[in-house]
Structure formats: C-alpha cells, structure tokens
Amino acid sequence: xxxxxxxxxxxxxxxxxxxxxxxxxxxxxxxxxxxxxxxxxxxxxxxxxxxxxxxxxxxxxxxxxxxxxxxxxxxxxxxxxxxxxxxxxxxxxxxxxxxxxxxxxxxxxxxxxxxxxxxxxxxxxxxxxxxxxxxxxxxxxxxxxxxxxxxxxxxxxxxxxxxxxxxxxxxxxxxxxxxxxxxxxxxxxxxxxxxxxxxxxxxxxxxxxxxxxxxxxxxxxxxxxxxxxxxxxxxxxxxxxxxxxxxxxxxxxxxxxxxxxxxxxxxxxxxxxxxxxxxxxxxxxxxxxxxxxxxxxxxxxxxxxxxxxxxxxxxxxxxxxxxxxxxxxx
Amino acid sequence: xxxxxxxxxxxxxxxxxxxxxxxxxxxxxxxxxxxxxxxxxxxxxxxxxxxxxxxxxxxxxxxxxxxxxxxxxxxxxxxxxxxxxxxxxxxxxxxxxxxxxxxxxxxxxxxxxxxxxxxxxxxxxxxxxxxxxxxxxxxxxxxxxxxxxxxxxxxxxxxxxxxxxxxxxxxxxxxxxxxxxxxxxxxxxxxxxxxxxxxxxxxxxxxxxxxxxxxxxxxxxxxxxxxxxxxxxxxxxxxxxxxxxxxxxxxxxxxxxxxxxxxxxxxxxxxxxxxxxxxxxxxxxxxxxxxxxxxxxxxxxxxxxxxxxxxxxxxxxxxxxxxxxxxxxxxxxxxxxxxxxxxxxxxxxxxxxxxxxxxxxxxxxxxxxxxxxxxxxxxxxxxxxxxxxxxxxxxxxxxxxxxxxxxxxxxxxxxxxxxxxxxxxxxxxxxxxxxxxxxxxxxxxxxxxxxxxxxxxxxxxxxxxxxxxxxxxxxx
Numbered sequence: 176x177x178x179x180x181x182x183x184x185x186x187x188x189x190x191x192x193x194x195x196x197x198x199x200x201x202x203x204x205x206x207x208x209x210x211x212x213x214x215x216x217x218x219x220x221x222x223x224x225x226x227x228x229x230x231x232x233x234x235x236x237x238x239x240x241x242x243x244x245x246x247x248x249x250x251x252x253x254x255x256x257x258x259x260x261x262x263x264x265x266x267x268x269x270x271x272x273x274x275x276x277x278x279x280x281x282x283x284x285x286x287x288x289x290x291x292x293x294x295x296x297x298x299x300x301x302x303x304x305x306x307x308x309x310x311x312x313x314x315x316x317x318x319x320x321x322x323x324x325x326x327x328x329x330x331x332x333x334x335x336x337x338x339x340x341x342x343x344x345x346x347x348x349x350x351x352x353x354x355x356x357x358x359x360x361x362x363x364x365x366x367x368x369x370x371x372x373x374x375x376x377x378x379x380x381x382x383x384x385x386x387x388x389x390x391x392x393x394x395x396x397x398x399x400x401x402x403x404x405x406x407x408x409x410x411x412x413x414x415x416x417x418x419x420x421x422x423x424x425x426x427x428x429x430x431x432x433x434x435x436x437x438x439x440x441x442x443x444x445x446x447x448x449x450x451x452x453x454x455x456x457x458x459x460x461x462x463x464x465x466x467x468x469x470x471x472x473x474x475x476x477x478x479x480x481x482x483x484x485x486x487x488x489x490x491x492x493x494x495x496x497x498x499x500x501x502x503x504x505x
Numbered sequence: 506x507x508x509x510x511x512x513x514x515x516x517x518x519x520x521x522x523x524x525x526x527x528x529x530x531x532x533x534x535x536x537x538x539x540x541x542x543x544x545x546x547x548x549x550x551x552x553x554x555x556x557x558x559x560x561x562x563x564x565x566x567x568x569x570x571x572x573x574x575x576x577x578x579x580x581x582x583x584x585x586x587x588x589x590x591x592x593x594x595x596x597x598x599x600x601x602x603x604x605x606x607x608x609x610x611x612x613x614x615x616x617x618x619x620x621x622x623x624x625x626x627x628x629x630x631x632x633x634x635x636x637x638x639x640x641x642x643x644x645x646x647x648x649x650x651x652x653x654x655x656x657x658x659x660x661x662x663x664x665x666x667x668x669x670x671x672x673x674x675x676x677x678x679x680x681x682x683x684x685x686x687x688x689x690x691x692x693x694x695x696x697x698x699x700x701x702x703x704x705x706x707x708x709x710x711x712x713x714x715x716x717x718x719x720x721x722x723x724x725x726x727x728x729x730x731x732x733x734x735x736x737x738x739x740x741x742x743x744x745x746x747x748x749x750x751x752x753x754x755x756x757x758x759x760x761x762x763x764x765x766x767x768x769x770x771x772x773x774x775x776x777x778x779x780x781x782x783x784x785x786x787x788x789x790x791x792x793x794x795x796x797x798x799x800x801x802x803x804x805x806x807x808x809x810x811x812x813x814x815x816x817x818x819x820x821x822x823x824x825x826x827x828x829x830x831x832x833x834x835x836x837x838x839x840x841x842x843x844x845x846x847x848x849x850x851x852x853x854x855x856x857x858x859x860x861x862x863x864x865x866x867x868x869x870x871x872x873x874x875x876x877x878x879x880x881x882x883x884x885x886x887x888x889x890x891x892x893x894x895x896x897x898x899x900x901x902x903x904x905x906x907x908x909x910x911x912x913x914x915x916x917x918x919x920x921x922x923x924x925x926x927x928x929x930x931x932x933x934x935x936x937x938x939x940x941x942x943x944x945x946x947x948x949x950x951x952x953x954x955x956x957x958x959x960x961x962x963x964x965x966x967x968x969x970x971x972x973x974x975x976x977x978x979x980x981x
C-alpha cells in the first residue's frame with residue numbers, strides 16, 4: 176500500500192456543515208451547531224479509511240456530506256479529481272453510481288413493504304439499467320455475492336435476521352458497481368458474532384471488486400481490523416490521522432490516548448494493571464465556538480495557549496498527522 | 506454461479522398479507538366485514554333485491570303492519586287533457602310477460618285515443634300478445650308503433666315500427682310490436698291506439714312482454730277532447746288475471762310504500778354519501794397532509810395551524826350553514842362533509858410522512874439517485890397506505906352518521922330537486938309517524954339498520970387498525 180504516488184479517489188478539503196438552531200416564539204435563528212467543522216482528508220483507491228469518534232462527533236454527518244444527502248456549508252469534495260460539491264443534483268446523479276452507502280440500522284434502512292428483489296434492484300431501476308429479466312439475474316448474482324440464499328428473492332426484510340438484512344443492504348450498495356462505499360457504522364447494530372461475518376464479507380468484497388471504503392465506527396477494534404488508515408474525530412474535526420498500526424501502537428493526541436486507554440483487554444491480569452486516562456467533564460456542546468483546540472476543556476495536558484491557538488493537522492512522523500501543538504515532530 | 510440451477514423462490518409474507526391474517530383472527534372484525542360487504546352488495550344491486558318499487562304507493566294500505574300480505578289494488582287514474590299520467594311502477598323485476606288489466610268504469614266516447622307506452626331504458630321488444638274480455642262495444646283496436654328518435658352515441662336514428670290495425674274479431678295472438686332497439690339506452694314507446702266505445706264497468710286485459718326491465722306503464726293521453734275520463738283503473742295482474750299479492754316484510758309507511766324496499770334504496774344513498782364524502786376528504790387530506798409533512802418547516806407549521814383553526818369551528822354549524830346557503834343539493838353535502846372530514850386525514854398523513862421521511866430507507870433511495878417522485882411513489886405512498894385504509898374505513902361510518910343526523914334535522918340531501926331518502930331521512934319519517942299512531946316499525950327498523958351498519962363498519966375499522974399496527978391494539 177503506497178497510495179501517495181497516485182491521485183486520490185476521494186479528496187475532501189475543509190468540509191463544514193453548520194446546522195442553524197431556531198429558538199423562541201418566532202423561531203429566530205440564534206446559534207449554529209458545528210457538526211462538521213473543517214475536515215480534510217484523502218482516500219486512495221482500494222484502501223479503507225476508518226473514521227472513529229464518540230457519538231455526536233459528526234461522523235455520520237460527514238458521510239452524508241460526501242454523498243450529498245446533506246448540502247455542505249463550506250468546503251470541497253473531489254471525486255476522481257472532479258469537484259462534485261458545487262454541481263447540480265442532476266449532474267451529481269452520475270457520481271451516485273460510483274458512491275454508495277451501507278447504513279447502520281439494517282431494520283430502518285430497508286423498506287418493509289418491498290421484497291428483497293425490489294430492494295436490491297431499486298438502484299438499477301432508478302437508473303433504468305437492465306431489462307426486467309436481466310435485472311433478476313443481476314439481483315441473484317448480487318445475493319450470491321453477499322452470501323444470501325437466492326431462494327429468498329421474494330421475501331420481505333422482516334423475515335430476516337439482522338446480519339442477513341445487512342447483507343441485503345450491502346447487496347443494494349453493490350448493485351451499481353460503485354468504486355467507493357461509505358459504511359456508516361455497518362456493524363454497530365449487530366451481534367458480536369455476526370459483526371465478524373459482515374466485516375469478513377466487506378473485506379472479501381474489497382479484495383474481489385477493488386472497492387474503496389470509508390468506514391465509520393465507534394468500535395476501535397473493528398476499525399483497527401478493517402482499516403488501512405484511521406482518522407479520529409472529535410467535535411467535528413479530525414484530531415489525529417495515521418496508518419492503523421501507528422495510531423494504535425503510538426497514539427499521539429491526548430484524546431486518542433484517552434480513547435484507546437478505555438478499550439478493555441480480554442486478560443484479567445493485564446486488565447487489572449491497565450492504566451486508564453479518565454477524561455473530566457462531558458462532551459462540550461457543538462454549538463459553542465472554540466477558538467483554540469476543541470478538546471481543551473477536557474484535555475489532561477492542557478496549557479494556556481491551547482484555548483486560543485487553532486490546532487491544525489500536521490505531520491509528526493511519516494503518514495502520521497496530529498492536531499496538537501504539544502506533540503513533538505520527530 | 507448457482508443461479509444457473511432452477512431456483513425455487515421462497516414466497517415471502519408481505520406486511521399486507523400479515524395484516525390480513527391478523528384481521529382474519531379478529532372475529533368481530535370478520536363479522537363486521539361480512540355485514541358491511543352484504544349491505545354494500547344490497548346497496549349496489551338494490552333493483553334486484555326489492556320486491557316492490559320503493560316509490561309505489563298503496564294508499565289503501567297506509568301504515569301497513571309488518572308481515573302483512575294483501576292484494577295490490579287497482580290504481581285510479583286521473584287523466585287530464587293534454588297531460589301524461591304515469592302508471593305507478595309496481596315492480597322492478599318486469600322482465601318477461603307482464604299482464605295489465607284496464608278497467609273501464611265509465612262510458613268513453615268514440616274516438617278516444619289512449620296511448621299506453623311502456624317506458625324503459627332497455628326495452629328490446631314489447632309484445633302485445635293477448636287482448637281478451639274485450640268489451641263488445643269496442644269497435645276497433647288500432648295498434649300502432651310510434652315514431653321515436655333513438656339516441657345512441659353521437660348520431661340520432663329514427664326508427665319506424667310496425668303499424669297495424671286490428672279489426673274486431675281478428676285473433677290477436679300473433680300481433681306484436683317488435684320494438685327493436687340497437688340503442689339500448691333510448692326510451693321507447695308502445696302505443697296502443699284504441700278507438701273505443703265502451704260501456705261502464707267493462708274490463709280490457711292485455712299483456713306486455715318484454716325482454717328487458719319495464720319500469721311501469723305510462724298512459725299518454727294526448728288527443729282527448731271534451732270527455733270526462735275520471736275514474737278508470739289500471740292494475741297489473743298475474744297470468745291468471747288475479748291481482749298480485751304483496752308481503753310487506755317490514756310494513757308500509759304513511760303513503761303505503763313498502764318499508765323494506767325503501768330501506769334497501771336508502772342503503773344505496775347512505776353508502777353513496779359515506780363513500781363519496783370520504784373520498785373527497787381522502788383527496789384533500791392526503792394531498793394537504795403529504796405536502797405539509799414533506800416540505801416541513803414553516804410551511805408545515807402554517808398549514809397545520811390552519812387545520813387547528815378549522816378544527817375549532819363547530820363543524821355541524823358549518824355544514825348546516827353551507828347547506829342552507831347553497832341549497833340541499835347532494836353535491837353540496839359531499840363537499841360540506843368532505844371539507845370537515847379531511848382535517849383528521851391531513852393530520853394523520855402528515856404525521857406519517859413526517860416519520861417516514863426520516864427513515865434510512867428513504868435516505869438509501871436518495872443515495873441511489875432516486876428523486877422526489879420516485880420516493881413518493883415507491884416508498885411514501887406504499888407505507889402510508891395502510892394507515893389511510895384504516896382511517897378511511899373508520900371515516901365512512903362517521904360520515905353516514907353525520908348525514909343521518911342532518912337528515913334527521915330535516916336537511917336531507919336532494920338530487921335534481923328530488924329528496925334522496927337515506928336512512929336518516931327514513932328514521933326522521935319514523936319519528937314523525939309515531940305521532941299519528943303506534944307505527945313503531947317505521948322508526949325501529951331504519952334506526953336498527955343504521956345502528957347495525959355503523960357497528961359493523963366500526964368493528965371492521967378497529968380490526969383493520971389492530972391488524973395494521975399491532976402495537977396500537979387496545980389504544981385509541
């Protein structure tokens with residue numbers, strides 16, 4: 176994996192999404208929720224970018240901004256070298272073919288009134304791709320690909336288990352033969368035993384179809400398992416980004432360190448000796464504007480300049496970038 | 506790939522099938538559905554169900570007791586120069602041979618032309634097969650086909666039918682008038698052009714045979730000059746010449762009309778108003794609610810505040826004002842009742858759309874490139890249909906009840922100036938009749954019919970709601 180030489184499949188620059196907050200009798204707009212506040216990264220073809228962060232840090236919003244299910248407030252999204260953030264929805268339709276999404280909740284993401292066939296073939300029908308008969312073959316092929324019994328073609332989502340439903344969701348995402356799939360916490364709603372099945376399926380599909388994943392999760396072990404590069408998000412910003420092994424072995428940002436220290440170790444001996452970094456206070460409201468580091472209010476190593484100096488991602492070692500001025504560049 | 510083998514697809518069970526199974530397990534709902542369907546069939550096929558035309562008056566049997574059997578009585582005809590007098594339509598099932606007895610009570614002068622015309626929408630052939638007990642004084646009977654313009658489609662066609670003069674003494678067995686109509690909707694007329702010189706109290710009997718329903722005879726008295734024609738009687742009789750017998754299962758009203766037949770036709774009107782007004786409310790409510798829910802934001806707030814304000818208006822008051830100011834035309838009633846009912850429909854649909862549009866599968870459809878129309882037709886409508894169906898079945902009985910209430914107040918709807926006698930109007934007649942004696946059946950039967958209908962429809966609606974939304978079972 177040496178992606179730096181080629182141009183990235185997906186290039187995100189300074190992406191922002193601020194939601195207006197309306198309050199009071201006349202619903203005047205009073206504040207902004209800075210859900211995503213200036214995110215930049217590159218995603219190279221055939222690789223997986225893992226995105227971790229606690230609930231409400233803007234992971235899912237980021238995914239929806241990239242797919243333009245939400246309109247960004249600011250920033251650019253380039254797909255295959257073309258800026259797609261400003262184009263009209265009609266022009267963006269052609270990009271949709273190459274960018275698909277797998278949702279978190281397999282119960283909510285499948286229309287309960289549709290059969291498996293119509294769910295999986297929906298993207299094909301929207302784009303008017305195959306003829307009716309061919310379409311069925313394509314659906315059967317996709318079902319086979321994701322490990323669903325083709326006999327279930329005429330069944331309804333409520334007749335399946337969570338893992339099977341997620342397979343249906345993956346088959347739907349694959350229908351248009353996309354180049355990139357955004358996985359928005361695809362395994363969070365599943366049992367642990369099923370999680371690994373789905374993860375293995377995703378890896379297998381990546382290998383066979385040369386897919387690129389933007390993989391969102393809050394489970395650190397899951398992300399480590401599947402990702403080439405991991406980005407840690409906190410309050411709408413990426414605070415640390417590195418290759419999976421580097422990030423997990425030597426986390427640099429105090430938030431990442433705290434996050435990793437919270438992972439329990441399945442060995443009672445080591446677990447007892449494990450030192451946890453306990454963060455003070457709760458997640459601050461994303462409504463507030465932080466001139467300096469957004470983590471300053473909870474950071475154990477905070478100093479005076481943290482609250483005023485804006486923190487930007489900078490390379491500390493090769494392919495390891497941290498947004499903290501306290502981390503020394505080697 | 507395994508798909509090259511013949512795959513047997515396992516048939517899934519859709520939510521609709523699931524709901525249907527749950528509905529079948531609900532005994533009250535099934536009973537309600539059967540009763541409702543039965544009543545709907547009766548309303549649709551009213552003509553085939555009734556024994557007597559609901560407007561047929563037997564003034565000799567006013568306030569006939571339920572279950573009473575009696576002969577039909579001859580109708581006295583009052584013929585006025587230049588005017589047409591209708592023979593009362595006795596039965597709807599007029600197919601086949603019908604026999605009529607024409608009783609001449611008074612002397613009729615020579616040269617009187619009495620036109621007997623069988624009027625029907627669908628007469629193929631009217632055959633005059635037999636004239637017996639001909640008064641001796643009758644010199645000549647002239648059977649003449651009239652010239653009629655038949656309307657069918659866009660063009661008009663003039664058909665001349667057979668003219669025949671029957672001389673006295675001639676056997677009349679083969680005399681018939683084939684009124685052949687290619688345009689089945691045209692009205693046709695058979696003219697029995699009698700030149701009669703009759704003595705008092707003589708009867709003339711003749712039969713009419715028709716392939717299609719004959720809705721009674723009409724006596725067309727066009728050429729009478731100066732003679733007094735009061736006091737002739739016409740009666741439809743059985744084959745053997747004796748009068749028909751009628752059993753009035755549920756009794757007769759103040760004009761001697763059969764209550765059962767009136768209830769059957771009342772069902773048609775009540776159901777029609779219930780269904781049409783509900784469709785009006787469905788149309789407005791679904792559209793309004795879907796727009797409010799889908800657009801959201803300020804538009805939604807504004808639209809829903811409008812609904813709230815309309816909710817505050819006492820609706821019966823509104824309906825009464827509308828009906829008194831715009832007339833009692835049934836169309837006004839449809840609009841007035843529909844305009845009231847759509848409020849709840851709009852709220853329900855809005856709530857449904859509001860919750861649906863946040864669902865991930867809507868987002869998934871958008872991510873797959875589906876536009877607004879695709880999402881509306883493939884996801885939103887199929888997923889709201891269940892709730893709409895439930896609410897519709899619950900709205901129909903409530904509209905029927907409201908219409909009955911209005912009729913009960915004397916605001917019964919009209920169509921082209923004719924009052925439409927729904928169940929509510931019949932109940933109101935029953936209440937009025939109570940004042941003139943112990944005519945309990947005129948109140949009890951319409952009221953019971955109404956109650957049974959409303960019960961069964963509500964049971965069906967509740968059952969459907971439980972079936973579509975099992976979590977809501979037991980709640981309102």
